Amino acid sequence: MVETPNPLLQGDKLTRRFGGVVALSDYSLTLGEGDLLGLIGPNGAGKTTAFNLLSGVLPPSAGSITLAGRNLTGERPEVFARSGIARTFQNIRLFRDLSAWENVAAGYHMRHGANWLSTILGLPAARTSERRMRDKACSLMETVGLADFIDQRAGDMPYGHQRKLEIARALATEPRLLLLDEPAAGMNATETEELKRTIKSIHEELGLTLVLVEHDMRFVMSLCRRVQVVNRGELIADGTPEEVQATPAVAEAYLGKGRGKKVA
Numbered sequence: 001m002v003e004t005p006n007p008l009l010q011g012d013k014l015t016r017r018f019g020g021v022v023a024l025s026d027y028s029l030t031l032g033e034g035d036l037l038g039l040i041g042p043n044g045a046g047k048t049t050a051f052n053l054l055s056g057v058l059p060p061s062a063g064s065i066t067l068a069g070r071n072l073t074g075e076r077p078e079v080f081a082r083s084g085i086a087r088t089f090q091n092i093r094l095f096r097d098l099s100a101w102e103n104v105a106a107g108y109h110m111r112h113g114a115n116w117l118s119t120i121l122g123l124p125a126a127r128t129s130e131r132r133m134r135d136k137a138c139s140l141m142e143t144v145g146l147a148d149f150i151d152q153r154a155g156d157m158p159y160g161h162q163r164k165l166e167i168a169r170a171l172a173t174e175p176r177l178l179l180l181d182e183p184a185a186g187m188n189a190t191e192t193e194e195l196k197r198t199i200k201s202i203h204e205e206l207g208l209t210l211v212l213v214e215h216d217m218r219f220v221m222s223l224c225r226r227v228q229v230v231n232r233g234e235l236i237a238d239g240t241p242e243e244v245q246a247t248p249a250v251a252e253a254y255l256g257k258g259r260g261k262k263v264a
């Protein structure tokens with residue numbers, strides 16, 4: 001296990017049951033500022049459940065979640081978001097008919113609250129704040145490599161760009177911790193490489209703490225210095241990519257399912 005003094009996030013013995021199904025059992029996670037963690041595991045292992053608990057989408061059946069010393073256990077997702085935990089979802093959830101920058105601006109509204117009425121009425125203060133928001137949104141779109149797509153309708157953007165736009169929108173909530181749920185899902189090799197660069201730059205330049213769930217092993221192992229593996233709701237490994245790959249339970253978790261998937 002990894003020791004982390006002054007943790008940013010502490011998930012302690014998190015358990016989630018759905019009727020008789022234990023989706024996650026006694027799962028613990030401690031993250032320091034600036035950590036970049038990959039969470040992997042076979043289908044149905046409990047990864048999405050872990051993300052749902054860490055972002056407040058679901059309350060845990062047992063256990064606790066603390067962000068920078070504040071106990072968030074049982075709070076609503078909005079409270080998690082305002083406290084600084086942002087996430088993306090497996091399925092793209094953009095406002096398809098809005099422009100790319102407006103989607104990013106929606107993230108600012110989530111964080112700071114929106115005065116939509118003054119925006120609609122076109123009051124001068126609202127116009128100034130809209131300009132400011134557009135500038136901020138553009139700068140984040142630059143960070144994720146979408147500077148050329150500011151005014152494009154989100155629904156018309158290529159798939160890989162839409163996924164990066166979701167990341168920009170999550171960044172607009174000014175998170176302390178960003179959870180990325182299968183960010184490379186459905187991407188081709190070029191898009192995946194671009195995404196890797198984007199995540200690296202968010203991590204290194206913005207110094208953001210990140211956790212990502214991903215099925216693409218190569219992607220996780222080459223990006224994350226720390227990897228956790230869950231299987232059947234239980235944490236079975238937590239360490240460097242090399243340590244995790246040398247853990248017999250990890251090979252068993254993948255190979256034992258008869259899928260012959262190599263952990264590499």
Ligand SMILES: Nc1ncnc2c1ncn2[C@@H]1O[C@H](COP(=O)(O)OP(=O)(O)OP(=O)(O)O)[C@@H](O)[C@H]1O
Pocket residue numbers: 018021022023024041042043044045046047048049050
């Ligand atoms: N809302 C729910 N109701 C009942 N069972 C659920 C629910 N959500 C998840 N489960 C069960 O909990 C277990 C863990 O599911 P989870 O979606 O967290 O796994 P996962 O690792 O994200 O899987 P995948 O890689 O396939 O997305 C599975 O057995 C799943 O069927």
